[in-house]
Amino acid sequence: MYYTATPLPDELLSSWLIRSSILNGTDPLGFADGLWFNQRIWTKDLDRHLSTDQIMQLKKNTNLSFEQIENMTLEPIYKALVHPHTVNPKKSWEYIIPTGIRNRTATNGLHFCPMCLQEPNPYMKKQWRLSWNCICEKHHILLQLACSKCGHCFAPHLIAYTDTDFSRCQYCQSSLIRGKMIPVSKSVLNLQSFLNRTIKERQIPPHTYPIIDENAADLFATARGLMLFFRDLIHAKIFQPHAEYLFKEIGYHYEPVKREDDSRQLSIDALSSEKRHQLLDMVSHLLYFSLSDIVAILREADISKQLFMRSIKLHSPTLSHIANSLKERKRTANKEILRTYSDFQPRPKEEVELLMDEIRKYL
Numbered sequence: 001m002y003y004t005a006t007p008l009p010d011e012l013l014s015s016w017l018i019r020s021s022i023l024n025g026t027d028p029l030g031f032a033d034g035l036w037f038n039q040r041i042w043t044k045d046l047d048r049h050l051s052t053d054q055i056m057q058l059k060k061n062t063n064l065s066f067e068q069i070e071n072m073t074l075e076p077i078y079k080a081l082v083h084p085h086t087v088n089p090k091k092s093w094e095y096i097i098p099t100g101i102r103n104r105t106a107t108n109g110l111h112f113c114p115m116c117l118q119e120p121n122p123y124m125k126k127q128w129r130l131s132w133n134c135i136c137e138k139h140h141i142l143l144q145l146a147c148s149k150c151g152h153c154f155a156p157h158l159i160a161y162t163d164t165d166f167s168r169c170q171y172c173q174s175s176l177i178r179g180k181m182i183p184v185s186k187s188v189l190n191l192q193s194f195l196n197r198t199i200k201e202r203q204i205p206p207h208t209y210p211i212i213d214e215n216a217a218d219l220f221a222t223a224r225g226l227m228l229f230f231r232d233l234i235h236a237k238i239f240q241p242h243a244e245y246l247f248k249e250i251g252y253h254y255e256p257v258k259r260e261d262d263s264r265q266l267s268i269d270a271l272s273s274e275k276r277h278q279l280l281d282m283v284s285h286l287l288y289f290s291l292s293d294i295v296a297i298l299r300e301a302d303i304s305k306q307l308f309m310r311s312i313k314l315h316s317p318t319l320s321h322i323a324n325s326l327k328e329r330k331r332t333a334n335k336e337i338l339r340t341y342s343d344f345q346p347r348p349k350e351e352v353e354l355l356m357d358e359i360r361k362y363l
């Protein structure tokens with residue numbers, strides 16, 4: 001039996017493992033090897049999911065209940081947000097920031113708030129892996145992914161038992177606290193907090209947004225769908241004639257984010273916090289209006305039902321209401337077809353994954 005750290009509010013499993021390893025005078029790699037006998041658990045995304053056997057093994061060696069352990073993983077949140085409940089640990093999960101492990105080095109995944117790491121009892125939060133979170137709700141700054149000096153991803157599990165300070169980069173030892181603090185939009189912070197409250201309370205809390213969804217899964221589909229819509233609005237050629245008018249009407253000033261060239265090919269959950277912040281900013285500008293105003297603005301911008309649904313491919317009462325209130329696409333000239341051809345772009349990864357799922361059923 002090991003000394004057991006008490007899980008803190010919204011604490012991630014990996015964070016708890018790191019704190020417990022410190023408590024037991026060892027390092028996270030050795031501690032996990034002792035618990036799970038050389039399963040090299042840190043090379044997997046242990047924060048998303050542990051198998052029943054892995055949870056039982058941890059339960060046997062600590063004072064925690066099965067439920068306490070499972071609740072530190074992201075799986076219960078994921079299950080509350082997606083409709084088909086087949087949880088496949090090998091696939092990417094919507095709403096969860098992927099770790100993107102390449103040559104044993106993470107290229108994405110756990111973000112951090114440099115100011116939270118400065119607090120007296122720092123720990124890593126589940127929020128920091130959930131893709132609608134791009135802001136620290138306590139310090140109102142953009143979450144960061146990497147060390148601003150050497151560019152390596154935040155990797156607190158690499159601490160040694162001789163030096164357990166994870167507010168320093170584990171690759172170049174410089175302080176993670178000295179990164180630049182990017183200011184954030186208040187309306188994004190409000191939207192993010194609203195989504196987080198929905199997760200916490202397991203139902204949609206009172207709000208002033210023009211949404212007609214009644215459960216968490218539908219609300220998140222609406223938010224995600226609108227993010228996908230705006231991503232295509234700024235990147236896909238077919239939307240170019242509509243974007244300027246739409247932004248003007250919703251009072252949004254669009255400026256491209258640096259280094260976003262391949263952002264259309266990535267899953268929306270894999271985008272940088274800066275890019276996710278930008279898309280959520282557009283969504284929150286749109287959601288400032290009533291549902292009938294939103295429909296009127298989209299109609300004025302000449303966005304048809306088909307164009308609106310082109311990027312979204314998700315369903316919720318709010319999205320369906322908007323789509324069904326828009327005009328049907330006019331079926332006209334060959335010119336349209338030619339333009340579509342020249343506009344050919346590879347499909348986004350997310351879309352390909354969904355299509356592959358359809359195909360896999362028949363393999």
Ligand SMILES: [Zn+2]
Nearest residue numbers: 113116136139
């Ligand atoms: Zn913070």
Ligand SMILES: [Zn+2]
Nearest residue numbers: 147150169172
């Ligand atoms: Zn570094």
